[in-house]
Amino acid sequence: MKNHGTSLVSNIEPGQEVLSVQNISLSFGGVKALTDISFDLVKGEVRAIIGPNGAGKSSMLNVINGFYHPQEGEVFYCGQKRNAMKPHQIAHQGIARTFQNIALFKGMSTLDNIMTGRFTHMKTNVLQHAFWRGPAEQEEIENRLKVEEIIDFLEIQTIRKTPVGRLPYGLQKRVELGRALAAEPVLLLLDEPMAGMNIEEKEDMSRFILDVQEEFGTTIALIEHDMGVVMDISDRVVVLDYGKKIGDGTPDEVRNNQAVIDAYLGVPHE
Amino acid sequence: MFYRQAGDFKSSYREDLQTFALKQDRWAYYALLVVAFLVVPFIINDYWASAVLLPFLILAIAALGLNILTGYCGQVSLGTGGFMAVGAYACYKIMTSAPDLSIFFVVLLSGAVTALVGLIFGIPSLRIKGFYLAVATLAAQFFLVWLFNKVPWFYNYSASGQISAPERTMFGWAITGPNAEAPVRYLFCITIVVLLAWIARNLTRGRIGRSWMAIRDMDIAAEIIGVDPLKTKLLAFAVSSFYIGVSGALFFSVYLGAVEVGEVFGITLSFLILFMIIIGGLGSILGSFIGAGFLVLVPVLLKNVMVNGLGWPTDIAAHIEFVIVGGLIMGFLIVEPHGLAQLWRLAKEKLLLWPFPH
Amino acid sequence: MSPDFLNTIEVILNGLMAGVMYSLVALGFVLIFKASGIFNYAQGVMALFAAMTLVGFQTGQVPFSHLINAVFGTSIHSFGWTLPAVVAVLLTVVVMILFAILVERLVLKHLVNQEPIILFMATIGLAYFMEGMGDLMWGSEMKILDVGVPQGGSLWLEEFTAGWATEGSTYYGMYIDRLDIVATVVAIVLVISLTLFSQYTRTGRALRAVADDHQAALSVGISLRKIWVIVWAIAGIVAMVAGIMWGAKSGVQFSLSLIALKALPVLILGGFTSIPGAIIGGLIIGVGEKLFEYGVGPLIGGATENWFAYVLALIFLVFRPQGLFGDKIIERV
């Protein structure tokens, strides 16, 4: 499996489309989770996906990184139609993500968690690893340098060797972001990165997200409930409700969209 | 008081990656190697070799193998005995069909054959998880033992249906067969053990090890990071089976010399190895050794104390041995559920900070 | 009807009966797993221990007599009485309840909230412990277990069916062991009473609540510790029943603890958490392995049942990883 993510995306100029989903419908045993959803993500933007609980936001991310296969509709990535792929293949194309409920590797340290994020960039094989000295060790050290950059960037130097299970919630969220960043993704999916955080932590996290966007030019798709944060940091917003898209546009456009207001104020569905 | 981190600075990532981060640990390790290679061979006798050290070393290899699969990759297997039988029978077939091949390569080849078999039995792990997988691996256990018992080709059509290891030498020293001397057998085994432990450490400290642990800790997250679950699990099965196969080959050729498959490689052996890694510590190289040592040594020790020391009847001693071993297992789990290796680690952490409590 | 057809029917019927015997053992596993998430490796040893205790009471054996004699140089073996089977059974039930209390007090209490594999390991320690303790208490000689369960082929059925075969062919009638019929009745009674217990008693409802959701059960004030004692006691009694059924055939001896191995494929097939699963899983395994041994066994040298049961379970698992009736494993991200 080759890592074509970077090569694919290198021809994409800022402002061009990185990913678009077209007419996606997904259902589980008759229950519709997503109905005919279409939207796109352009390079370098922060795109928020919002909506009430059960709107299908996480399902949407699961479709993008291949965990769910929609019954209908297509995903275009870097201008090409994407065939049905396994999540790990999609990871190799440069899509990384974090999870709503933290999905860190509990038995490993912060460092190891983030090093695992470098998986798609490491090529040495079992035999080389068996004897360690040589390519394997060299590759570990090279990647360790990258990881140390991320550790510095996220300001988590002191917890480098702490098992992640012992970390407080906010820090775990940060480590998870670090793990996703370690993949140097083209597209970063963040599923409620600020859930359960206090204001200070949210501010830190927002800063990291904006820094990522600026420094690495990463395209970011973000699910978030805190409207203030969403309005502050996102470039465009897509709104889902009951598996349907009810709004799409800049934060200001969405804010004034009647359907969105209804959904959030709980106007009953007919 | 001499056990301190202070002054032991790491100036490169390479140094930071070494196995024994503390100078004192490193020294202790080197000292242990010196004793194992340069002292023990001169004082070892038949009893120590056959009753304690050989079973300890050989079962430690199997424990390492199972720990790679269960401790690192999170796939519980109860087929260890069956896979050890594969190693043993591969060893026998290779020994008898290529009598001139060095026993060292015979053992490694047996491991390779077992790795292939392990790969096949690893396939269901993609769909089956946890205890369901553990019980499913029993299918391998029972089937393999049945197969070796049933197909005469495996035991060269001998009337007895048992396999016995003919004499094979290395550098002119008999390694297998009745004339092999205790120090030679010991050195052969410890060399393989050190080599395999080193490789296990290398495999688990880098990319490969992290992909195993990622599958173990959260397979969905691992997949989304780019880890292919099938390839990773199968690799763990293959590597683990290689170790277990080598262990089985040594168990047969160097330790026992003759084997009846159902009696030696039965399900009790599978469970024994699993106990070793749980008591020693899942996901710990050191734990594999501690666990193997504990379960090999404690019964021998208890027996000697009760029968030779206190003169109790052998049967009462054997019953009490069961009671004590069972009690110890429960006791250790209550004190430290993550095994003796973790207990050891915590003790060292305490010692580092001594005399301050935190 | 051709004798071959009748023979196949006979094999299937006997497979079903054998399956019931497996289910009896599997039930104990399911009870404990459902209520506490513990895969109780000691279940087989519990069956042995219960059967030994039962015979010990029945024949008036002095517990630990071997040890006492060795230490004090005495020569005591028996109280010199024999108890009626019913009394011995009741006393054994008391012992199994005491046993459950001890296990909870001394072991489980200290291991709450540990990972399943750790709890599994603890039950292995427990199995070792009980194996040694059982032998110390009652000795490792074989004991004859006789609580009056009938055995042997049913003559009536044999005569009744002997004429079914086509004229001129040799057919001896159908064979069913009366012990198996008793076991089936016992299994049915057991399942019905367990169902009644869990539906209509306070404790039973608490039990189900715990099985559904530990946290929720705790928050409404159900004592987990009490539940564990009850569940282990019931599993101990189920183990005793299994011990009686199996021990009637082979005498009470160490190998009785190995019946656990026959129950494991039943468990993975039926699902660790389902009582109907344990029954139906047992029936499928019983019929499957007997048919395979009957049809394919002779071609490949026989003695296939041990591994075939597991392979059969494995095949089922590939299509349904949580077993036939197990709780669906839901993966969420």
Added chain:
Amino acid sequence: MKGLKAAGIAMVAALTSTTAVADLVFPSLSYRTGPYAVNGIPYADGYEDYLTLVNERDGGIGGVKAKVLECETGYNTQKGVECYEATKGEGALVYQPLSTGITYQLIPKATADGIPVHSMGYGRTSAKNGKVFSHIFNYPVNYWDGASHAVNHILDVNGGDIAGKTIALVYHNSAYGKEPIRTLEELSKKHGYKFTPIAVDHPGQEQKSQWLQIRRERPDYVLMWGWGVMNQVAIQEAANIRFPMENFIGIWWSGSENDVLPAGIKANGYKALTFHGVGSDFPIFDDIKKYVVDAGKAAGAGDQVGTVLYNRGLYAALLAVEAAKVAQEIHGTKDINAAQMRDGMEALVIDNAKMEALGIPGFGPEFSVDCGNHGGPGLGAVQQWDAEAGTWSLISDFAPSDMDVIQPLIDEDSSAFATENKIEMKECA
């Protein structure tokens, strides 16, 4: 620190403890625990009680006390190795490994260490060939003899003609259980019976399929090579399908009281092979009672005296003591070593006069061992269970096996072993 050191020393001492011995050492690798404890207990008791008797009554063997070194194996090969290594340095004269696995283990090892092994009625059959297996003895009988004894018994019952009869073999699916198959196949060619082997997988708790098959096919005779729980279940199942018990013949490891008792009255008439007497109706048991049991020196509870396996242990000890006496005679020393013991075993002769003198008239077959033949002539008898009385009784004399058929098999197997292990065949006079 001091305490730790002391503990360390104690541990080392405990692991290597040795006792100074001037006695004649007879290790007993017993199994009073584990899956086969049921059978191991009476055997170990018999073995030890006889040696105790020799010490108490005769003051030892030729004046030197016999010492039993008991070591618990639990029928486990690994523990067997540990026991062997632990006891071999203490002047062990002869090993009775008591398990197929441990025997195979010890065949090369004990040979290299120069200690004789006596596997009585088990172990490697072709070890009978003393030219190849210099230190291994399996007198008075082996499994192939057993298979032949069973067929001979069937021949006797049928007036010498069993052509067209069917004989099934229910066997433990292991090396042990498969032992008689080859012999029975050869014999079926000779006598024209139809032979069906039926395997039972370990441990043998569930044998429904096998007995349904027997019930369908109605073989005239069923032989059994069973062990442990398999025996009890097989006899129970045979009774359940109302197989005629007198046509059901077990090997000597399937013929103890333990095997028939669970089936109760229905086991009546069951037959088993044997190579020694049954019951306690021999003068020697009076001595056992007087010097051992009543003196409070019995190895077990004393309730096993006279059972089949107790007698077998006793017989094994008796043969060992007799061989030691021969060795003392040959080498002119009372304090013999293992090599001398081997010579004694190789020159052992047991005849009726000797048995009479030992208080066991007619207890076993007459036999003699020599350099090329470590197994004797292979005489065996048939015993039958009387469930009413709860006793076994011999129903035949000790009769020879069909060596015309067995000897070629032994030669073939032992020479294959010799080639594989590059063993020079010993010349025998």
